[in-house]
Amino acid sequence: MWNLLEYAAWVLSALFGVLMVADLIRIDMTYDSELLISSREGEIEATAERHEL
Amino acid sequence: MEDFTSTAAGTDRIRLARVLGPSHVWALGVGIVLVGEYMGWNFSVGKGGMIAGLMACWVAGLLYTCVAMIDSEVTSTVAAAGGQYAQAKHIVGPLMAFNVGLFLVMAYTMLEAANAITVGFLLDTVAGMQGQAGLNQQPFIVLSIMFLAWLNYRGVLATLTFNLVITAIAFIAIIALFVSVQFGASAVPLDFSAITSDPLPYGWVGIIASLHFGLWYYLGIEGTCQAAEEVRSPARSLPYGTMAGIMTLLIAATMTWYICSGLMPWEYLGQAGTPLFDAARVTGNTGLMVLLFVGTAFATLASANGCINDASRAWFSMSRDRYLPSWFGAVHPVYRTPYRAIVFLVPIALIFALGAPLDQVVTFSILSGLLGYTFMTFNMVMFRNKWPLGKIKRGYVHPFHPLPTIVLLVLCSTAYLAVFLGYGTQLSAMMCFYIVASLWFHFRRYKFVRRGDQFTMPWPKPEGY
Amino acid sequence: MAYEPPKQSFAGQIFDVITLLVLTIGALYIPLYLGLAGAAKVPNPIANPTWEALGQNATEQQQWAALGVTDAAAANDMITARFDYSFSWSALIVMAVLVIGYFVMVVRLSDREYREVIEERFGTKRR
Known part of the structure; x- marks a missing residue:
């Protein structure tokens, strides 16, 4: 039983790995790279909370 | 498109999804840490004996209460993904921020590796009890990391809701064990005679030495800050979730010490791989054994899950500022997660999980954490000096400043000494690593960083500059 | 600029x-x-181990049995293993210098970089 579980674990690991990498490649080809890295720190602050008294 | 926010300049931007509430913050903080009750803390008993183990538990508890108070104040004000990294960037300076970012990535990636190793070890123990000796642990180690990385990749809300459920179950398992042993469910009685017959096998130095692994009861509670950019109301949720987390852990840690020390000879406890599960085995009660097996498995998975979340946020934030290649600073347009950072850190975690022994990985993680706590002390003082109370709005102001800072500094120094006793070589190797990395950053990497853009908080100019 | x-x-x-x-x-x-x-802990096994000689009372023997160790000889190494906490003061000093020196270096270099950041962010042009 444990031997089967070992194989199952290998297969599932590979599956999750492939899913992630495939999606990563697909997203990188679909979207503009400048858009993907457009997130900036502190935008919450600017819109939601002003830290001034 | 709904997924994007338009800025004043009219360009589309993607940012992390703001979907979390205080319970998710609790789940992230406690989820990362609770595994410390299921494994690792008991090495403190091995390093100093039973009493030293309890003292380490409470002294470390005090240290982390200070950490939680300080962190709540700073992070409720500097609410950005990357947590302490963003704090350091705004309060101390870029090189410190780079180092803090590395502390975070190292501490969490190593902890993630340690968790995966424990999953493998636990399954090996169970397989052994069923008569299958010598299980190949590798596929299970790889699977736990892969599955959790995939979960993280798919979105933060599902990830942390999952964490909330499994962390709650693991916490309830500890309470259930405590209560049922109190009501006599154990075939073997509790025995604390070693406290009187062999109180301090190493003398007083053992108490200091045991503090090294005493940190393990709570290590990672400060990870709540990493969620700042994904929490709906950071100024309220972060202090609330963090404080609730540290209280949960203080209760769980004391119960764990009591049960394990009572049910196992300290010589065994000091080297056990999964102490709470072993305690359940000693009771001879199958129900408890199954419950604590589930608890151990869930606690390790919750921890690894939170670690992937936190390490990737830190890596992502550093890349966004170009401290690291900007390629990693990308947000997934559909799932709204830092997907490149998540994928990149998977093989790193695997290298450590498959290649290094558990206590080394744990020590590396503890040391990175400890350096981070040392940073918090002077960070707090500088924060109050550069922006005194009343100059900017703080979500939470911690009481008795600067007492928690002083206590924290004293305890950190003691903890360095504790690590030095027995793991001095790692400490030196680690310091050399951070020194070399700092020089590399200052003289090579920093030239790619935009200076003024790093300061993103809408605060007035700091005093004294 | x-x-x-x-x-x-x-x-x-x-x-x-x-x-x-x-x-x-x-x-x-x-x-x-x-x-x-x-x-690494160094075991100092004793000769002719019995549970009593290893300092384990009746309850503790029950606990060992529940953990799957029924023979005192099998627990001999585990029970007698001890860490060695002797250390040299010079090594301690080297470590202290490393840790303190590291923090001093990082904070000083950071401050130099930080002044540039503040100057660019809050320079006379903006406020």
Whole structure:
């Protein structure tokens, strides 16, 4: 039983790995790279909370 | 498109999804840490004996209460993904921020590796009890990391809701064990005679030495800050979730010490791989054994899950500022997660999980954490000096400043000494690593960083500059 | 005048990541390979081990049995193993200098960089 579980674990690991990498490649080809890295720190602050008294 | 926010300049931007509430913050903080009750803390008993183990538990508890108070104040004000990294960037300076970012990535990636190793070890123990000796642990180690990385990749809300459920179950398992042993469910009685017959096998130095692994009861509670950019109301949720987390852990840690020390000879406890599960085995009660097996498995998975979340946020934030290649600073347009950072850190975690022994990985993680706590002390003082109370709005102001800072500094120094006793070589190797990395950053990497853009908080100019 | 950083090529980005990786893995594995890592407990097994000689009372013997150790000889190594906490003061001083020196260096260099950041962010032009 444990031997089967070992194989199952290998297969599932590979599956999750492939899913992630495939999606990563697909997203990188679909979207503009400048858009993907457009997130900036502190935008919450600017819109939601002003830290001034 | 709904997924994007338009800025004043009219360009589309993607940012992390703001979907979390205080319970998710609790789940992230406690989820990362609770595994410390299921494994690792008991090495403190091995390093100093039973009493030293309890003292380490409470002294470390005090240290982390200070950490939680300080962190709540700073992070409720500097609410950005990357947590302490963003704090350091705004309060101390870029090189410190780079180092803090590395502390975070190292501490969490190593902890993630340690968790995966424990999953493998636990399954090996169970397989052994069923008569299958010598299980190949590798596929299970790889699977736990892969599955959790995939979960993280798919979105933060599902990830942390999952964490909330499994962390709650693991916490309830500890309470259930405590209560049922109190009501006599154990075939073997509790025995604390070693406290009187062999109180301090190493003398007083053992108490200091045991503090090294005493940190393990709570290590990672400060990870709540990493969620700042994904929490709906950071100024309220972060202090609330963090404080609730540290209280949960203080209760769980004391119960764990009591049960394990009572049910196992300290010589065994000091080297056990999964102490709470072993305690359940000693009771001879199958129900408890199954419950604590589930608890151990869930606690390790919750921890690894939170670690992937936190390490990737830190890596992502550093890349966004170009401290690291900007390629990693990308947000997934559909799932709204830092997907490149998540994928990149998977093989790193695997290298450590498959290649290094558990206590080394744990020590590396503890040391990175400890350096981070040392940073918090002077960070707090500088924060109050550069922006005194009343100059900017703080979500939470911690009481008795600067007492928690002083206590924290004293305890950190003691903890360095504790690590030095027995793991001095790692400490030196680690310091050399951070020194070399700092020089590399200052003289090579920093030239790619935009200076003024790093300061993103809408605060007035700091005093004294 | 705002500082305009150079644009980094893709190859340069990869090179930087590899540098950092080599550093990290080196820090963990070099002590391991040199055999310098870790505090191993040293067992001091006693001759003719019995549970009584090993200082285990009746309840503790029950506990060992529940953990699957029924023979005192099998627990001999585990019970008698102890850490060695003797250390040299010079090593302690070297460590203290490393840790303190590291923090002093980082804070000082950070402050120099921080002044630039503040100047650019809050320079006379903006406020």
